[in-house]
Amino acid sequence: MKTHECLRQPGAAVAASMVVTLLILAAAGSASAQCRPVAERTREVGCWIVAQAPLGRLSEPAIFWHLDSYPTRAEAEAGKGPRGTVIEALGKVWLSSLEPAGWRPSSGVRVAEIGPLLVKPGEQYTVQYMEAIFSPGMTTEVHYHPGPEALYTTAGEVCFEMPHGKIVGRSGEGTIMQAGHLHTLTATGTEQRRSLALVIHESSQPWRLPSSDWTPAGLCK
Numbered sequence: 001m002k003t004h005e006c007l008r009q010p011g012a013a014v015a016a017s018m019v020v021t022l023l024i025l026a027a028a029g030s031a032s033a034q035c036r037p038v039a040e041r042t043r044e045v046g047c048w049i050v051a052q053a054p055l056g057r058l059s060e061p062a063i064f065w066h067l068d069s070y071p072t073r074a075e076a077e078a079g080k081g082p083r084g085t086v087i088e089a090l091g092k093v094w095l096s097s098l099e100p101a102g103w104r105p106s107s108g109v110r111v112a113e114i115g116p117l118l119v120k121p122g123e124q125y126t127v128q129y130m131e132a133i134f135s136p137g138m139t140t141e142v143h144y145h146p147g148p149e150a151l152y153t154t155a156g157e158v159c160f161e162m163p164h165g166k167i168v169g170r171s172g173e174g175t176i177m178q179a180g181h182l183h184t185l186t187a188t189g190t191e192q193r194r195s196l197a198l199v200i201h202e203s204s205q206p207w208r209l210p211s212s213d214w215t216p217a218g219l220c221k
Contacts, residue, residue: 035130035208044133047197051129053085054203055098058125064115065150065174065198066097068108079105089131090154090194096129098200114174117148117200124203132195134158134187139220142184143210147201149177156193159186159220166219169195182211186220 035047069092070076076086076095084097084105095108101115119125125147136156151158153169160167160175162183169175177183187193201207 035132038131045135045138045192047130047132047134049128050089050131051085051087053127055083055125055127055200057122058119059121060100060119061121062116062118063098063200064101064103064113065117065152066099066103066105066113067111067152067196068095068097068105069093069111070095070108075107079107081105085127085129087129087196089129089196090133094196096196096198098127112152112174114150114152114176117150117176118178119147119200120202125200126203126207127198127200128207130197130199132193132197134193136187136190136192138193139186140184141210142182142212142214142216143208144180144182145177145199145201145208146205147179147199147207149197149199151175151195151197153193153195156187156191157189158193158195159188160184161186161216161218161220163214168220182214184216184220188220 035049038048038050041048073086073088073093076093079095080086081097081099083099084095087094087096095105097103097105104110151169152174153171155171158169158175160177160183162181167175199207
């Protein structure tokens with residue numbers, strides 16, 4: 001009996017290890033497919049919602065994302081305008097502002113101006129900000145947004161695949177997906193992808209809408 005027990009125990013340990021591994025992989029895959037509130041964060045990798053803010057009724061057909069960095073949150077708050085949001089993500093303090101082209105805050109270090117982000121004049125909008133950290137190969141499901149999406153990538157590479165092609169964004173670049181376009185988003189290359197992201201969406205609709213109307217061709221590899 002003891003001999004049989006000795007033979008069974010390693011097999012049980014291996015089986016248990018395999019179950020744990022599969023659960024970890026499943027958790028990593030689900031993190032890539034859905035953004036969750038930062039309060040639920042239990043690991044670094046994934047997509048985490050770090051802020052939301054109402055923008056009210058936008059009067060112009062386009063708006064620009066102005067991104068500036070600050071040494072402290074207090075300094076960023078002091079520089080904030082009416083459509084500014086202070087974000088702590090990717091190890092830094094950022095002031096994110098949605099203003100016309102060429103706008104600058106009174107202080108801070110300018111990182112990027114990304115746009116134009118096309119919107120419907122007269123529509124009520126809300127902005128959602130995310131921190132996204134994906135390992136190479138992690139991808140989202142097919143979806144679209146009722147408003148523009150924009151990324152600023154600080155490390156690695158990201159690829160949007162759409163029915164009509166793909167867009168690749170690299171470190172130090174801004175990348176835009178305009179409203180209503182079906183797409184997936186994949187971390188490509190060999191380095192961990194780290195990005196700040198926003199979606200400006202119509203306040204009357206969810207920020208993200210899944211779809212089964214299209215199957216990706218695998219352009220983002």
